[in-house]
Amino acid sequence: MTTEDLRLTIAAELERTRARTALLTEAVDDDDLTRQHSPLMSPLVWDLAHVGNQEELWLVRDVGGRDPVRQDIDELYDAFKHARRDRPALPLLDPLEARAYVARVRDKALDVLDRVRFDPGARLLDGGFAFGMIVQHEQQHDETMLATHQLRTGSPVLTAPPPPAAANAVRGEIFIDAGGFVMGTDTEPWALDNERPAHTVDLGAFWIDAAPTTNGQYAAFIDAGGYDDPRWWSERGWAHRQKAGLAAPLHWIRDRDGWLRRRFGHVEPVPMEEPVVHVCYFEAEAYAAWAGKRLPTEAEWEKAARFDPATGRSRRYPWGDDPPGPAHANLGQRHLSPAPVGAYPAGASPLGVHQLIGDVWEWVSSGFEPYPGFRAFPYPEYSEVFHGGDYKVLRGGSFGTDAAACRGTFRNWDHPIRRQIFSGFRCARDHV
Structure with missing residues (x-):
């Protein structure tokens, strides 16, 4: 890619991302913008x-x-200095001021883009990394804002066409043979520090579900008394289930004829063929135990998503090295729900595993730890300060994740009790 092509690509990504931010913030009035919809x-x-x-x-x-x-507002918008629950009490910019501020910053950033040299010797500039980091950061907050929209009450304000129907039936498990594969990346220009460096991981043989766990499968767990039986829950999970009063995924409502869900202001029957969403790690773990399985490790998930046995190499995405298109995955808020299992056959991995990218973030059993040889860049607060904490990793992105912030190596993490995020899972088991 030439320097001019890189400038044009970055400018287009910045513009596309800001358009999404505008959609999410202009869909509601100023009262909704300043209100805290959840602590x-x-x-x-x-x-x-x-x-x-x-x-x-x-x-x-x-x-x-x-x-x-506006150096005077740096502390107000430092995510490490103020917990989310405390931010409404801060002297924040009002909606008019905030819009004027981000527009002024963008004008200056574009002027920088026009003049900067992408020096391969400068890590922040090599491949336009700093610009890519900002695109990803804004897209991550766009997904967070989308989750806030899901938590708000009132009339629907967001619209999108429904996801495609299932193209074919996807059921059962896929066998993944023992052996090594390359996990992580050294070559993805906008990959973040926790995705690096590339390293070989040897795994034993295992089985992984061909698709994420569906609402129908999860409803069977509920109907079988899964929330009332401590056999299926870890000690921590059972304690949290009792304390939080968990009885179904977030936003599910019991109806005489089955289950309803609240989705961006709409109340509708739960589509049984879609991947389950808004479950915490402990719920996913309990379902897997009830089903006689377990959650995959992070390395197992990535091998299922990236490893091509025909070539022995790891792909950027399950389908290959090309960026995601509408036929590959449900990404970018193109739809406002997961797609039914079987909706994206073109996005399957070489091993035959479906919908690994998009639809729902998938909980895995691994904690958030650095890869061997990890180096924090460009600042420790992005990843390093979270290593070893009470976090579980999520992989693959959701329908609310943008393609710029999702790839086969991308790592997300959160506390195991969180379920306001667009989180689901699939199961795995040992090969015995």
Whole structure:
């Protein structure tokens, strides 16, 4: 890619990402923007100004060497200094001020983009990394804002066409033979520090479900008394189930004829063929035990997603090295729900595993740890400070994850009790 092509690509990604941010923040009135819809989430107006502040810090000040736009608000929008539940009490920019601020920052960032040299010797600039980091950061907050929209009450404000129907039936398990594969990456230009470095991992043979666990399968677990039987739950999981009063996935409502769900302001029957979403790690773990299985490890998930036995190499995505298209995966808020199992045959891995990218983030059994040879870059607070904490990894992205922030090596993590995120799972088991 030439330097000019890289500039055009970055400019297009910045514009496309900002259009999504605008959609999510302009769909509601100023009262909704400033209201906290859940103590787990920031007011939408905080997210809006925060993405602008990060863009100012990294692109305007650091890469561009320009004077600050609003240095006085840095602390207000530092995610480490103020817990989400406390942010409504801060003297935040109001919606008009926030919109003006992010627009002013963007003008300066684009001016930096026009003038910067993508020096391969400078890690922040090699391949446009700093710009890619900001695109991914804003897209991650867009997904967070989408989750906030799911938690808000009131009339629906977001619209999108339904996902495609299943193209073919996908059932059962896929056998993954023993052997090594390359996990992580050294070559993905916008990969974040926790995806690096590439390293070989040897795994024993295992089985993994060909598709994520569906609502119908999960409803069978509920109907079998799965939430009332401590046999299926870990000690921590059972304690949390009791304390939180868990009885079904978040947003499910028991109806005389079955289950309903609340989805972005709509109440509708739960589609039994879609992957289950809004379950925490402990719920996923309990279902797997009830089904006589377990959750895959992170390495097992990535091998199932990337390893091509015909070539012995690891692909960027399950389907190959080409970026995701509409036929490959349910990404980017193109739809407002997971797609039915079997909807994306073109996105299957060489081993025959479906819907590994998009639809729902998939809990895996691994904690969030650094890869061998990990080096924090460009700052420890992105990944390093979370290593070894009480986190479980999620892989694959969701229908709310943008393609810019999702690939076969991308790692997400969260506390095992969280389920406001678009989280689901699939099961695995040992080969015996």
